[in-house]
Amino acid sequence: MWGQAALPLALLLVTPHDPSVLTSSSCLSESYRGLFGGNNVFVVDDACLSSSTGLLGEGSVSPLDNTGRQLVWLEQEAVEDALKSSATNDIASCISALSGVPLSTQDGEQMVMPGSMSTIVVLAETPSSMVVSVAPEVAHTLDTCLPRFWKSSPIPTKPVPYVPISSAATQRVMDIAASVKFDPVVASIVGNISVPQLRKDVRYLSGEDPSSGILSRHAFSKGALQAAAWLKEQFESTGASCELKPFLRGFSPNVVCTYAATEDTTETLLLSAHYDSRGSFGSTRAPGGDDDGSGVGALLGIAHTIARKGVTFRKNIQLVAFSGEEQGLYGSKAYAREMYELGANLTLMVQADMLGYHVPGEPAQLGQPESIGSAAVMQLISNISAIYSPELVVGTTPACCSDHQSFHELGFPASHVFERAGPIADPMYHNSGDLSDREGYDFEQIRSIAKVQFATLLHAAGFDLPE
Ligand SMILES: *[C@@H]1O[C@H](CO)[C@@H](O)[C@H](O)[C@H]1NC(C)=O
Numbered sequence: 001m002w003g004q005a006a007l008p009l010a011l012l013l014v015t016p017h018d019p020s021v022l023t024s025s026s027c028l029s030e031s032y033r034g035l036f037g038g039n040n041v042f043v044v045d046d047a048c049l050s051s052s053t054g055l056l057g058e059g060s061v062s063p064l065d066n067t068g069r070q071l072v073w074l075e076q077e078a079v080e081d082a083l084k085s086s087a088t089n090d091i092a093s094c095i096s097a098l099s100g101v102p103l104s105t106q107d108g109e110q111m112v113m114p115g116s117m118s119t120i121v122v123l124a125e126t127p128s129s130m131v132v133s134v135a136p137e138v139a140h141t142l143d144t145c146l147p148r149f150w151k152s153s154p155i156p157t158k159p160v161p162y163v164p165i166s167s168a169a170t171q172r173v174m175d176i177a178a179s180v181k182f183d184p185v186v187a188s189i190v191g192n193i194s195v196p197q198l199r200k201d202v203r204y205l206s207g208e209d210p211s212s213g214i215l216s217r218h219a220f221s222k223g224a225l226q227a228a229a230w231l232k233e234q235f236e237s238t239g240a241s242c243e244l245k246p247f248l249r250g251f252s253p254n255v256v257c258t259y260a261a262t263e264d265t266t267e268t269l270l271l272s273a274h275y276d277s278r279g280s281f282g283s284t285r286a287p288g289g290d291d292d293g294s295g296v297g298a299l300l301g302i303a304h305t306i307a308r309k310g311v312t313f314r315k316n317i318q319l320v321a322f323s324g325e326e327q328g329l330y331g332s333k334a335y336a337r338e339m340y341e342l343g344a345n346l347t348l349m350v351q352a353d354m355l356g357y358h359v360p361g362e363p364a365q366l367g368q369p370e371s372i373g374s375a376a377v378m379q380l381i382s383n384i385s386a387i388y389s390p391e392l393v394v395g396t397t398p399a400c401c402s403d404h405q406s407f408h409e410l411g412f413p414a415s416h417v418f419e420r421a422g423p424i425a426d427p428m429y430h431n432s433g434d435l436s437d438r439e440g441y442d443f444e445q446i447r448s449i450a451k452v453q454f455a456t457l458l459h460a461a462g463f464d465l466p467e
């Protein structure tokens with residue numbers, strides 16, 4: 001036990017998420033590092049831990065070596081059992097592939113050199129998650145070697161605020177939901193989203209269109225930079241103003257596009273997807289046709305329709321394509337933080353991540369998150385789906401968590417639309433075979449979900465058409 005050793009400088013504390021702990025202990029709320037896999041993560045000192053034990057239920061405590069290493073949360077994705085059996089869960093070989101050295105654990109024989117680049121230390125572990133410490137450089141590249149159904153999220157190096165969604169923000173979304181009724185004009189606008197256009201745009205991004213030449217949109221790749229420039233151009237051709245916003249050295253930028261409000265208002269609504277992708281270990285191909293070419297394709301399909309129909313919005317609309325999602329929501333964390341610091345008046349945000357795949361034979365679906373997201377936004381989306389895309393079977397998914405988490409954590413009403421009312425079933429998930437031209441990939445489903453996203457904007461923002 002660590003208690004007899006020299007007093008550690010800092011302790012990693014992982015406990016099941018309980019908002020009341022964050023509001024009742026100031027030392028804990030000042031030590032908060034965020035929500036990971038349904039757990040609150042803290043880096044505390046001994047005094048804070050001792051004074052808080054009465055508040056805490058189960059959990060784990062691990063000493064930190066405090067040598068400038070990066071803590072990373074590793075989590076196994078919620079996937080169908082049929083997929084799991086074909087995957088390896090060998091985190092240790094990931095690490096040695098990156099570093100060329102065997103895994104060290106704190107309980108094991110191997111000693112860890114403080115600050116060493118080449119080691120990974122397992123600090124806490126459950127069957128589906130792990131907290132490790134690595135050199136900061138390694139934290140950005142773990143996605144390239146992790147087993148396919150694991151993903152990594154960096155734990156912030158400094159405390160983060162805990163910002164629950166305010167009741168006023170929730171009420172605003174509920175008021176919109178309560179007022180939504182079938183509008184034939186909205187139906188005709190969203191009905192104009194074109195499947196051939198969706199297919200064309202997804203195929204450009206995935207490189208299935210040979211003229212694009214994109215092999216990968218991995219956040220560090222040249223293809224990602226090409227995709228970012230192309231997306232900016234595409235969105236701008238529909239009347240949006242776009243900016244390429246770098247957020248971290250080495251990563252391709254976020255693409256942030258705005259349609260300015262016709263009314264004098266700060267109110268903003270945001271739809272997003274991530275354009276970076278992840279392929280198979282050792283392959284240079286990462287087409288990301290479903291993950292998340294489908295979500296980006298939906299945003300483009302909405303943008304093209306805005307232009308064709310001459311739609312103007314009464315509130316500000318942002319369509320955002322994030323990068324660095326696969327390394328742990330880096331792009332959206334930076335952008336959500338920027339909006340939070342600017343006091344942005346964000347009514348709602350909806351992330352579209354993986355819209356294209358369902359098991360062959362299953363009906364078209366729309367999955368909403370079981371854990372991270374605003375219940376009011378989900379209610380609004382269910383209402384709108386029932387009205388404008390009744391062909392979709394709406395349900396919940398344990399697949400968790402895409403870029404909406406970055407906004408949710410800062411108190412913005414946010415949610416996620418997903419391709420399935422159930423776990424991930426796409427056999428090409430995080431695989432170099434994630435193309436759009438394959439069995440189970442359904443452009444009609446992408447269009448149905450895009451109709452829901454678009455109708456949400458039209459109802460929530462208000463709009464006008466040319467005379
Ligand atoms: C839409 O959502 C509201 C909750 O805000 C609910 O009261 C209402 O019944 C829903 N309407 C429909 C048609 O489902």
Ligand SMILES: *[C@@H]1O[C@H](CO)[C@@H](O)[C@H](O)[C@H]1NC(C)=O
Binds near residue numbers: 192193194309
């Ligand atoms: C969309 O609307 C335009 C005219 O506004 C029309 O030419 C086009 O065929 C429509 N496309 C779809 C898919 O409805």
Ligand SMILES: *[C@@H]1O[C@H](CO)[C@@H](O)[C@H](O)[C@H]1NC(C)=O
Binds near residue numbers: 265345
């Ligand atoms: C946000 O927009 C709403 C609706 O226009 C407005 O009532 C509210 O005062 C705005 N809030 C801020 C902080 O600007």
Ligand SMILES: [Zn+2]
Binds near residue numbers: 274291325353402
């Ligand atoms: Zn994704």
